[in-house]
Amino acid sequence: MRAEDRMFIEAWNRTRPELLRRARRLAEGHADRADDLMSATAIKALMFMRRSPEAMTDPDGFLFVVLRHVFLDSVRRQSRERAVIDESADVQDEHTHASGSLALSQTQRLELHExxxxxxxxxxxxxxxxxxxxxxxxxxxxxxxxxxxxxxxxxxxxxxxxxxxxxxxxxxxxxxx
Missing domain, CATH: 1.10.10.10 (Winged helix-like DNA-binding domain superfamily/Winged helix DNA-binding domain)
Incomplete structure (x- = not known):
């Protein structure tokens, strides 16, 4: 086992109960959202520790920082999605479905590709x-x-x-x- 992986596992095992409590508090008690925060935290922290193990002076504290950033990223993403998605639209509405307005037109795809x-x-x-x-x-x-x-x-x-x-x-x- 790589030293970076061992460092991550040890820090994760030490801080997991408190990380989970904090994730649940950030997710306002929603267990599924807290689990999403925990898994994203684990992945990002492990990737960083593998890439820059020399930068790790406090792996335990780093996990809490990553959890906070993952939470803030999720809040920003939800905010952007709310601004883009019209929740009042009826996705089953035949007119919307038939017009294809949800899909990009050929011109839009070309412009996006360019x-x-x-x-x-x-x-x-x-x-x-x-x-x-x-x-x-x-x-x-x-x-x-x-x-x-x-x-x-x-x-x-x-x-x-x-x-x-x-x-x-x-x-x-x-x-x-």
Whole structure:
């Protein structure tokens, strides 16, 4: 067994009862939501510990930080979904179903594909450090404190670098169009 895995298992076993209590409190007593928070926490924490074991000074405390970030991510995701999904719409309504308004049109798919191609092209032109930052923030969806810790910079500087990266990507996408 790898040392990183052993470190995770030991920290998980020590903190699991308290993590579960906190997850249930964050999930307002819903056991299924708390289980979702716990499993997402375990996966993200294990992945990080495997990737950066040298950064682990307090694995037990790290698990609580990851749980908090997983919870905040779920709240943000639910908020975005509520803003996009019209819960008052009748999904069984024949008109909605027949019109195909829930599916993307060929034109919309083409536009989406072109946008994705332009983003991929812009990312390819970034420096190695910028691609690494892009991966941490937008692919792995790491929080700013975790990014700052990995880059060994302040959280404010990590936020600024991501802000500049977004601006650079927007500029390069506009250049390509």
């Amino acid at each position: 946008q994705l191609d332009s983003v991929v092209s812009a990312v390819k032109r970034l420096t190695r450090e910028q691609r690494q930052l892009f991966g941490m923030r937008f692919v792995e969806e790491l929080s700013y404190p975790v990014i700052a810790e990995q880059l060994q910079v302040s959280e404010a500087l990590a936020r600024k670098r991501v802000q500049l990266l977004r601006a650079r990507l927007r500029g390069r996408r506009q250049e390509a169009s």
